[in-house]
Amino acid sequence: MACFEVISTDSHNAARRGALTTAHGVVQTPAFMPVGTQGSVKATLHRDLEQIGAQIILGNTYHLYLRPGDELIARRGGLHRFIGWERPILTDSGGFQVFSLAERRRITEEGAEFQSHLDGARHLLTPERATDIQARLGSDIQMVFDECLAFPATEEAAAESMRRSVRWAERCRARLLELRAGPVEAVTVSNPGQAQFGIVQGGVYQHLRNESADRTVAVGFEGYAIGGLSVGEPSDVMYAVTADTAARLPADRPRYLMGAGTPEDLVECVARGIDMFDCVMPTRNARNGQLFTSQGRINIKNARYAEDDRPLDPACGCYTCRRHSRAYLRHLYMAGEMAAGALNTLHNLSFYLDTMQRIRDAIAFRTFDTFRQEFLRSATRLSLDQ
């Protein structure tokens, strides 16, 4: 059930190089997980993900539960077999989407009642149901069902919500232990080696984060996530909460910062002790023509690239950069060709995954501090469009 080993640490900061063993193989950490919401990382084929070094992908429970349905997926042998992906998969619990996508939701102690964004049908997601659904999906890591507050939230709202999330986490864990203990009627466990991660909430209030971390760790999970960040708060607040919360989590378990972030966020949060990341930014931005390069950001729609024969990023070895020019990529984007989304996504994900590889190498070779300074100096924050 997801054994985690820290391979090396950094003497200047909290960065660590580790290995997370799952039922479908080992994930070298720090790792970035491309988001495959509906069982497909948008605009990519699995083969390309493997080739650019995606070790693990994320699936969204809310989407897969609504379509094609967790029971259909269980009948296919679980998510891995259904989608034809043999490497590790992490599923979120559906909580975030219930709070961001679904309509007319009503939260009670029991769970979250909501209407599907697809057809308006009413659904009730409880901690137990979210656990069962993910057991049917058979991901390698399932997440507890938590309440996700919008930013900004008052301290009172954040406290109440965090404490409910802790109670829900206890119910999720209890249910998973039931499923592990023996056959439970109507729940096919597609992956008996599935691990479960708890999620620390508490908004930007560190004393609430501390309480959440302590109580979640007391429940006992194979790993711990920090949720409710990257939702609109300033970077320095996110970094501070990440640092203090990560430090409070057990060193021998993986730490996952949910939903972050920019390339700089990855480097900065690795320095604060984070081992795992997921974010739609590389894939979503790619489809919108926003590209990350070693020199800075590029908006490929910009007219200045119409006759630019250079590769997107001369320092990048991805298929897009090896084969195509900025001029062609701009043309594909302007012409609305699907190849634009595919080539841009391939590049942005390569950039993210290469960055993680460089981070891992730097920690292993004890040069992370230097790497971090150079990475931030390389102006990846800046736009090259002017």
Next chain:
Amino acid sequence: MACFEVISTDSHNAARRGALTTAHGVVQTPAFMPVGTQGSVKATLHRDLEQIGAQIILGNTYHLYLRPGDELIARRGGLHRFIGWERPILTDSGGFQVFSLAERRRITEEGAEFQSHLDGARHLLTPERATDIQARLGSDIQMVFDECLAFPATEEAAAESMRRSVRWAERCRARLLELRAGPVEAVTVSNPGQAQFGIVQGGVYQHLRNESADRTVAVGFEGYAIGGLSVGEPSDVMYAVTADTAARLPADRPRYLMGAGTPEDLVECVARGIDMFDCVMPTRNARNGQLFTSQGRINIKNARYAEDDRPLDPACGCYTCRRHSRAYLRHLYMAGEMAAGALNTLHNLSFYLDTMQRIRDAIAFRTFDTFRQEFLRSATRLSLDQ
């Protein structure tokens, strides 16, 4: 300039196995050309096209002229360099799109005046301009600018239009010879080895087809196309016109049936002496979930595939069939994932290109007649959805 060699012929029918040498390599014929309208075969990457055996692709002059513009492409070194494709390319002349896509067109002896479907801007395309544009694009084979009549057309309209197309063909050839003879101001010739094909018109009236063929051959081109078919006429009419027209064309030049067709059309028209095909059917149908298999056609949207764990086509070795199930492909389609278009296109094009390879092998091994009978018996016309 596109030398063509017939390698073997069939004693029972007009099928022939050949090799067409172009400035960017040899095309083994009979060949199918995937359509890359805007410099990209929709929903594919070049790498995949190469891997599934696309020897040559088609680019649309009308689209590329309007966006990003033939002069921009010439400044990039031509279409091959602009799009990063090193194998042969054929460009159509823009005629068909002027008659099917553009708005408010007005035809005179001079050429076709029309409004762009993109921004409404007025343009004039003449035989000379169409030739110049394709010279700038630098395809390996350019097509003459012809008038394309809608089906059905009266004999009188077909005759008038055909004779105009012949006069336009003479002007196209004269212009190409000028471009070949020496530098012409304001026309960058991106590919000095570019060949030019004439197009036989005449609707479904064989005596008009004969006149068109004889007069087009008299002009003298490196190859000859049959245009104005596959526009709504019954299959038997198309087959008959193809057979009689192909027989009238010189045996030592490639024959290209424009815009056809279904897999059965390919086999049947090879039997009638055709060497080259292009059609949007495999790519467009793929994006609509209509898939060709060795057992018949599949509409992947059909609910019967929701829990079908078999590959799309057990006899197919493409990536889609090796890796994914019908259930997953249906899910991707229903969920609107871009991977649906990509995986379906990869399969349909593989099916078309594999069919051409099997045709070439059958002709070479003198078993084409048997192959043809078996292919038509294999029910590729039928839907498997019931």
